[in-house]
Amino acid sequence: MNFLRKSLSMGVTKSPGVIQETPIVNFPFIAPTTTASGVTVNPQTALEHEAVYTCVRTITSDIAKIPLQIEKKNPAGGWKVDYDHPFNQLLNYPNERHVAFEFIEDMVLSCMLNGDAFAVVIRDNMGIPEKIIPVNPYTTRVYEDPQDGELYYYVTSKMLFNERTSIKTETGETRTIYHRDMIRMRGLSLDNGKNGYSAIRLAREAFGLAIATQETAARAYTNGANVSGYFKPDPTMGAENAMAMADKLKTAIAGIVNSGKTAVLPGMDYVAINKNVSDLQLVEARRQVTSDIGRIFRVPPYKLGLNDSEKAANVAEQEQSYISNTLVQYTKPFEQHMNRVLFKPAERNLYRISFDFTKQAEPSEQVRGDYYAKALTYGWMNPDEVREREGFSPIPDEKGQEFRVPQNTGVMGDPMGEPLTGDNTNGNQDPNS
Template identity: 30%
Template sequence: MNIFSRFFSRDKPKNATAGAAYQFFFGGTSAGQNVNERTAMQMTAVYACVRVLAEAVAGLPLHVYRYGKDGGRERATEHPLYFLLHDEPNPEMTSFIFRETLMTHLLLWGNAYAQIIRSGRNDVVALYPLMPNRMRVDRDERGHLFYEYTVIGDEAKTMKGATVRLSAADVLHIPGLGYDGIVGYSPIAMARNAIGMGLACESYGAAFFANGAAPGGVLEHPGTLKDPSKVRASWEAVYGGTHHAHRIAVLEEGMKYTPIGIAPNEAQFLETRKFQIDEIARIFRVPPHMVGDLEKSTFSNIEQQSLEFVKYTLAPWLSRWEQAMARALLLPEEKKTCFIKFNVEGLLRGDYQSRMNGYAVARQNGWMSANDIRALENLDRIPAEEGGDLYLINGNMTKLKDAGLFAGKEQDSDEEVLDVEPDGGAGGNAGADARAARCHRGGQLAR
């Protein structure tokens, strides 16, 4: 009775560490559809949103960096984590597949887990994904977190035993939005009525076309039928199904067909389906044009929407990944000198003309060299002896404190000329020579 009392309770779900997975009691929704993390993927809008976010996170370059002495940063390619995160987290997966899998778990279950395999020196040597619906998070008698994972027959045997208890140091846990900051809630669970309505619309549409794209109705007979089921079966065999749609019906013995269903346009079927696509995109904060809805997208705003996707949708997820990996994978002494970072510069790149204009400004103002620009465009480097690493600036630019310096020197020269003796002696000849030299230097300005 405890389960049923919790199921029918109107209290909001409590986010306790004793259970990472949101429990779908019988999976029912207000729309009458069975919704869980797996069935939700049957809705095209959910599948598209999950795929867009998972592939975006998986496709970004992921590097381990080390702080430089001059305040800069450099890639720590010799670090043991670099190869694991950038290339192969384990011998069975590439980095793309590993991150795509964990991001899918994070979007559907609200939590992503991976087992950390360490060497005798405490270095991370492998990362293996764990199914969120098989994980239980709890605290021991001393208040320390532990992870209890159940292994079933259809999963890879990465661990021995039916149930394995893992310490917090052995699990990479990336939680989604939650109430206690430890365990995240499933977005599918929180929005299961909206997703259920979308599934109901798809089921209604499929049934509508399966019944010949005609609403249900009543066959009226003026007399009494001895076997109505036989007449119904005969009618469905001849006129039911999409392959029998629009056939001419022949009624005998004074029978009459009266439709009683509501037409799809009267029930706003298409409008409801479209609204549910926007609703699902709103749950995952994905621009509608990225899941195929181009109604409100134009050539002038679609690029801006793509940039907003990176800043407001993708960036928070990347921060969760970066901070969770740094917390679980870096040793305490390494956290002061190393960090893990996704490179999103490729997603923030504009069109070709915008990039070239930006490079021109950077080149002319001296904070990018030719090789810096060529590296961003995936071009070969220009040898240093040919000037590829030179930083150049415009020659007509000067420091603010030097503004008017030339005019001050000109004024000093004029004062020296005024001191020349007026009688045209030796001093007069020197003054004439100085004026001639000044005219030669100043050109039109001196004259």
């Protein structure tokens, strides 16, 4: 960021002549795209489709309800939750407007719909993070330093008005934010990480087809549509009388209220064409586009009301796959960017922020009981670790810290660790005898 810092130190006013305008991809609402199906696709129109809404709502709420915790590296190996770290308060209440659930939900939603999600970290005089403020991607411009390629951002947000940001002398709603102070989530990038692209933008034809199919199905019922035939006027009837009869017909049978009524009109013959909504294959088409949308967002069919005959065991496997292949693609970069911005380089080896998926993929009590029994028996967990995972307090006097060793197993060559037999069950017997 040498170029930016040099410009600011010399008092140069930033202008389009110095910094080029951001590509229009950052502003999808300004230039909506019309697809081959004839419908306009942007985040708003896509979200009005029931399958898109279901996928977006499912993913955002599933991630937002996962506990976000701070873990400290154990000198003996592994990680342990640090409930006393001061950043716990920051993660639970990132700013005056948001709680943790809302903040995470907004970030994931923005990433899914717009391809980018931004949150500015506000620091105190010592450089310690004290607030995390999400900002609108439509009022955030991404720039790349022409000398070293480092990213920085122009952000406009009323929530920044009274805050001290990257450049201490800046005031007002529009600020310059360094990359080290910006938590960012993005979709696929085609320009080395400068701009993120959403699935809605990249697969707009699929979303356009889904929207068109939904509109077609809705309009099929606008006029009580059961396309089974049409009325043919008497040849002697004039055009004016024919139009009047058409209005009477519409009044008599149109709409849900008049569904099933029979219209009797003089001079009109009914011609059957034996076509109805089922023949138009609207149900099958909507089911197919729902499956397509779910595949784009990696949402399993059972969460979209498909595959009703799935067995419980298969659903459990799909739930684990949903966590590994769908949710983690959002949570992992979110964790890494928060670790990058909130912790100093030296602290990243000692602390980390992570989502706890334990409850999200929690099996039944019987399955957990069998798992814990094996874990305790074979010594890869101690009683206190089991109790902590289940939300219980530790056993007093650190009695739950001991690891058990199966009595029918041991280390070959170690007399004290050999399996119990009829010859060594007596604790007073000399093992060398």
